[in-house]
Amino acid sequence: MHDVVRETGEVVDDPGGEAAPGIDPAGATPTGGAPVRLDYIGMEFPDGTVALDGFDLTIEPGQFVALLGPSGCGKSTLLRILAGLEEPTKGQARVDGGPAKDFASQGRLGIAFQHPALLPWRTVAANVRLPLDALGLRRRERAETDRRIQELLEVVGLEGFETARPGQLSGGMQQRVAIARALVSDPGLLLLDEPFGALDEILRTRLNGELERIWSRTRPTTVLVTHSVAEAATLADVVVVLSARPGRIVDRVEIDLPRPRTAALLETDAGAEQLQRLRTALLAGGA
Amino acid sequence: MRAVARVVAIVVVAVAGWQLLATVVGSPVYPTPTDIVGTVEPAGIVEPVVQTVRLAVVGFVIGVSASIAIGVLAVMFPRFEPLGLQLALLTYTVPVLALGSILATIWPATGTRITIAALYTVYTTVIGTVVGLRSADRHSLELIEALGASRLGRARLIELPAAVPSVLAALKIAAPAAILGTIIGEYIGGEGGVGVAMLSSQRLGAVERVWALAVAISLVAGGAYLVIAAVERLVDRRRPSVGIPSRRAAVPVEASTPKRLLQLGLQGLAIVGVVMALWYGGLLLFDVNSFVGITPDRVWGHLVSEPDAAANRSELFGELGITMGHAALGFVFGTGAGVIGAVAMRLAPLAERVLLPLAVTAQSVPVVALLPLILLLLGRGNLLVGVVAGLVSFFPTLVNVDAALARTPKAAIDLVAANGAGAARNLLLTRLPYAAPALFASARIAIPASVAGALLVEWQVLGNGIGRLMVTAALQSRYVHLWSAVVIISLATTIIALLALGAERFISARFGLESTLS
Numbered sequence: 001m002h003d004v005v006r007e008t009g010e011v012v013d014d015p016g017g018e019a020a021p022g023i024d025p026a027g028a029t030p031t032g033g034a035p036v037r038l039d040y041i042g043m044e045f046p047d048g049t050v051a052l053d054g055f056d057l058t059i060e061p062g063q064f065v066a067l068l069g070p071s072g073c074g075k076s077t078l079l080r081i082l083a084g085l086e087e088p089t090k091g092q093a094r095v096d097g098g099p100a101k102d103f104a105s106q107g108r109l110g111i112a113f114q115h116p117a118l119l120p121w122r123t124v125a126a127n128v129r130l131p132l133d134a135l136g137l138r139r140r141e142r143a144e145t146d147r148r149i150q151e152l153l154e155v156v157g158l159e160g161f162e163t164a165r166p167g168q169l170s171g172g173m174q175q176r177v178a179i180a181r182a183l184v185s186d187p188g189l190l191l192l193d194e195p196f197g198a199l200d201e202i203l204r205t206r207l208n209g210e211l212e213r214i215w216s217r218t219r220p221t222t223v224l225v226t227h228s229v230a231e232a233a234t235l236a237d238v239v240v241v242l243s244a245r246p247g248r249i250v251d252r253v254e255i256d257l258p259r260p261r262t263a264a265l266l267e268t269d270a271g272a273e274q275l276q277r278l279r280t281a282l283l284a285g286g287a
Numbered sequence: 288m289r290a291v292a293r294v295v296a297i298v299v300v301a302v303a304g305w306q307l308l309a310t311v312v313g314s315p316v317y318p319t320p321t322d323i324v325g326t327v328e329p330a331g332i333v334e335p336v337v338q339t340v341r342l343a344v345v346g347f348v349i350g351v352s353a354s355i356a357i358g359v360l361a362v363m364f365p366r367f368e369p370l371g372l373q374l375a376l377l378t379y380t381v382p383v384l385a386l387g388s389i390l391a392t393i394w395p396a397t398g399t400r401i402t403i404a405a406l407y408t409v410y411t412t413v414i415g416t417v418v419g420l421r422s423a424d425r426h427s428l429e430l431i432e433a434l435g436a437s438r439l440g441r442a443r444l445i446e447l448p449a450a451v452p453s454v455l456a457a458l459k460i461a462a463p464a465a466i467l468g469t470i471i472g473e474y475i476g477g478e479g480g481v482g483v484a485m486l487s488s489q490r491l492g493a494v495e496r497v498w499a500l501a502v503a504i505s506l507v508a509g510g511a512y513l514v515i516a517a518v519e520r521l522v523d524r525r526r527p528s529v530g531i532p533s534r535r536a537a538v539p540v541e542a543s544t545p546k547r548l549l550q551l552g553l554q555g556l557a558i559v560g561v562v563m564a565l566w567y568g569g570l571l572l573f574d575v576n577s578f579v580g581i582t583p584d585r586v587w588g589h590l591v592s593e594p595d596a597a598a599n600r601s602e603l604f605g606e607l608g609i610t611m612g613h614a615a616l617g618f619v620f621g622t623g624a625g626v627i628g629a630v631a632m633r634l635a636p637l638a639e640r641v642l643l644p645l646a647v648t649a650q651s652v653p654v655v656a657l658l659p660l661i662l663l664l665l666g667r668g669n670l671l672v673g674v675v676a677g678l679v680s681f682f683p684t685l686v687n688v689d690a691a692l693a694r695t696p697k698a699a700i701d702l703v704a705a706n707g708a709g710a711a712r713n714l715l716l717t718r719l720p721y722a723a724p725a726l727f728a729s730a731r732i733a734i735p736a737s738v739a740g741a742l743l744v745e746w747q748v749l750g751n752g753i754g755r756l757m758v759t760a761a762l763q764s765r766y767v768h769l770w771s772a773v774v775i776i777s778l779a780t781t782i783i784a785l786l787a788l789g790a791e792r793f794i795s796a797r798f799g800l801e802s803t804l805s
Contacts, residue, residue: 083705105707117698121720121797133716134708185706 033062033221034096034103034188036082042090043077051077052088053246062219066232068278069242069285075225078247079191082223083111095189103189107135110187110220114197116178118166124177125149125162131185152180155214172203179211183218190215190222197226205263208234212260229278233271234261239278243285251281294513316663318495323502326495335484336503339469342397342480346404347465351458354409358416362446363438371413373558376788379410380735380781383468384742385773387475388757392579392766396477400469407468408461415457419450455519460650462511466504467653471739474658474747482656486747489659501660505652581770589767590775599768603756603775610752611779613741616669617676618733624677625684626726632685633692633718634710643689650682655740658747667748676740680733684726691725692718727791731784738780 036059043052051074059065067075080086081093084101095103103109110131118127128149153159156176166174175195182190195211196204212235215222226232232239233255241251255274257265265271302320309319318326354375361371383403390399423446431441473482481504488496563583570580589599628646632639654661655675665671695718703713745754753776760769 080701083701085701085705104705107707109705109707111702111705113698113702115696115698117696117702119699119717119720130703130716131706134703134706134712136708136712181702191705 032186032188032218034108035059035061036189036221036223037094038078038082038091039094040091041078041081041088041093043074043081043086044089050246053248055091055247055249057240057249059221059223061221064215064219064222064224064235064237066224066226066236066239067242068226068229068232068239068282069247070244070282071227072245073242073285074245074247075242076193079193079223079225082189083109083191107131107185108188110182110185110190112175112178112182112192112195114194116166116171116174118174118177118181120166123163123165124153124158124169127166127177128152128180128184130181135185149180149184152183155183155217156180156210172199172207175199175207176210179207179214183214186218187220190220192222192224194226195224196231204228204231205234209260209262211235216259229275229282230266233257233266233274233278241278241281241285248285250285251277253277253281316494318498323495323499327499331484331496332499332503335479335481335500336507338479339466339473339481339504340507342400342472343404343465343469346401346468347408347462349401350405350408350465351412351461353405354412354461355416355454357409358413358420359442361413361417362420363442368417369554370557370561372417373554374561375410375413376784377558377562377781378406379732380784381777382735382739382742382773382780383407384471384475384739384746385753385757385776387472388761389770389773391475391477392761392769393573393575396472396475399475400472400477400480403472403475404465404468407464411457411460411464412454415453416450419453420446422453423449452519452522455515455522459512459515459519462515463508463650463653466508466511467656470504470653470656471743474743485657485659489663494663497660497663501657504656508653578764579766581767585767586771586774589771599771603753603768603772606751606753606756606772607775607779610738610741610745610754610776613669613672613745613749613752614676614734614737616673617678617740618680618730618737620673621677621680621737622684622726622730622733625681625729626688628681628685629688629692629722630714630719632689633714639689643686646682646685646689650686654678654682655736655743658743662748671748672741672744675744676737679736679740680729683729683732683736687725687729687732688722691722695721724791724795727787727794730787731791734784734787735780738776742776 036057038055038057038059041052041055042050044050055074055078057065067078069075077086081088082095082100084099084104087101093100096108119130122130125146129145132145150159150162153162156179158173158176158180161169161173166177169177175198179195182192192211196207199207208231215235224232224235236255239253239255240249241253242248243250253274257271257274266275306319306321309317309322357371357375361368383406386406387399387403390402394402427445428441431444436444469480470482473480474486477483481500485497485500488500566583569575570582588596590596590603593599628642632642658675661675662671665674692714699717700713703716708716741752742754742757745752746758747754749755753772756772757769760766760772
């Protein structure tokens with residue numbers, strides 16, 4: 001079950017033709033993304049639950065991978081392993097050639113959960129700055145940081161809300177802050193755990209469109225956890241379909257639809273075919 | 288069964304450790320368990336303990352029933368709620384020792400003891416009842432209302448069952464508190480009971496008996512706590528929570544400042560009115576003669592309008608300064624140690640697993656009531672007042688701050704960790720700010736407790752401050768002076784506790800956190 005996901009012949013350059021403003025490309029891999037290697041990961045919790053078993057996956061730099069699976073298939077566990085929050089009980093997770101935990105502690109990781117997890121006492125801008133504070137990067141030039149936060153807030157459509165507090169924002173706006181926060185450290189690996197899962201369908205579709213646009217600017221290696229077939233097909237280069245617990249790879253589907261992907265695109269024959277294949281795989285995995 | 292085995296193991300280890308330590312120390316004030324068992328007559332322990340517990344139970348039942356009624360009324364009639372909660376807070380901030388010294392002049396000892404025991408249960412029980420009733424699942428309430436249930440039906444089917452865990456949590460604190468109240472009542476006067484027995488043994492130098500009494504009453508208090516805690520766990524396990532609690536924001540939607548000030552002013556007036564009514568009404572109802580029963584207007588005269596009012600004031604405020612200094616000393620050290628302890632426990636989970644149960648249980652030990660023992664160990668001096676007033680702030684701070692640190696949303700901690708922050712920085716960025724309101728919430732508990740501790744030490748040991756003044760005023764039959772002292776110390780403590788409450792509300796609002804209300 002050794003499963004190598006290869007580049008799909010996607011255009012690698014930024015459609016805008018330029019790096020996003022304020023993002024320093026120096027020292028980054030060509031796509032700005034880090035390669036990921038999940039080497040036969042197994043995860044058994046102390047209570048005996050086996051969340052993952054022999055999970056093996058290689059992700060190329062700059063690739064957008066969606067992990068699609070039923071609830072409880074271990075996809076979130078996988079993400080936590082990639083974030084260095086958990087150690088797998090078997091196998092190892094390597095990001096940019098080193099252990100996942102090291103990559104996280106270099107501050108090159110962006111992460112967003114289903115719950116926005118904003119700190120209620122911080123303003124929107126200060127919440128976006130949190131990852132830099134987490135690294136103790138206070139001494140980094142304040143003006144530069146502030147400019148970057150400002151730009152990110154514009155990118156996610158929240159200009160003018162810098163000094164608002166999370167309690168004053170709607171759920172969708174809070175989640176946009178969470179996305180901006182995930183991008184603030186110019187991540188080489190972006191981990192998204194159903195970031196829009198708690199939002200309504202319309203808002204979710206719109207934010208997915210925005211996410212694709214934002215992602216296309218810098219193309220960090222991205223792992224998205226989702227149980228929405230449409231979301232996976234809209235965003236990912238490659239969709240890895242997982243079985244019910246313990247999570248195993250059932251299918252790997254390369255989504256060769258052009259970007260930017262719209263709802264209409266998914267309704268074309270090519271789009272419908274991809275969706276159908278994902279659904280079939282999901283059902284085969286016991287969803 | 289495993290829990291029982293664990294308790295037995297802890298007891299065995301504690302007794303063995305004590306034996307070893309006492310043997311090594313070899314101090315006459317620190318006897319070994321075998322010394323104690325060898326010298327002390329069991330009957331001399333059992334009798335006072337039974338007497339104390341009997342009165343504590345009566346006080347507990349009276350106080351808890353009244354408190355639950357107040358809590359239910361507060362939720363049923365939201366207009367009454369602020370008044371009810373603040374009256375409950377008042378029973379906590381008015382130094383019971385001071386109140387008791389007045390009660391002792393007009394009531395028999397038994398009544399005083401039961402009253403103090405009952406008063407000590409009021410605050411936690413009222414708050415526990417209100418929080419519990421409010422925690423009822425909003426969706427279930429709406430469902431049952433749509434099905435045509437009456438107000439009573441809703442209370443019976445949804446709200447009361449929802450309140451059970453929270454009420455039990457409060458009773459767990461109230462039971463040892465009733466014992467503490469009874470013992471403080473015993474210090475004030477009368478015969479029999481653990482307090483009297485401990486004081487007389489300490490004065491006679493019967494070290495082993497002081498120890499035996501202290502251990503026995505601590506075991507009873509801790510036992511009551513553990514029994515209710517066990518019931519609480521049982522209830523918890525049977526009813527895992529599923530609903531989304533309908534907790535109204537504890538910080539009310541802010542009205543405009545002038546309107547808010549007016550509201551607060553009216554509320555304050557209402558409280559003063561109720562207190563005055565209780566004061567006058569109580570004196571009338573119990574037909575207290577005017578020599579010992581002092582009305583508010585006579586206190587006013589003594590402090591404000593009479594010719595020697597200035598002299599009275601300056602004497603009282605001088606003593607107040609001393610008492611507040613003692614309380615502050617203990618409060619600062621106790622709270623500081625509590626915060627440091629909570630943080631240390633968070634950073635070292637193993638330490639937490641060992642220390643937290645001890646700290647939680649120690650909270651149920653009536654520290655203030657063990658004064659004679661502490662006196663034996665530390666001698667007379669300022670260290671004593673610092674330790675007594677400090678211990679009573681230490682435990683609530685430790686337990687509250689630790690709980691708040693633990694309540695911090697996991698996603699926030701994970702996020703900061705995934706961004707490369709170590710444990711210490713994570714604490715600083717996420718957990719400590721989340722715990723800030725809890726610090727002030729425990730200050731609200733700790734400040735009155737520190738004042739109570741300071742008063743008791745002054746009264747029994749140091750011979751200065753308001754604590755001493757209350758004794759001499761009563762002995763010299765200067766009853767107006769006594770009542771004035773009680774009014775002043777109560778007002779001062781209440782104002783400081785209200786400031787802590789205000790700070791808690793402010794920080795909760797500023798930080799966008801829910802104020803804890805407990």
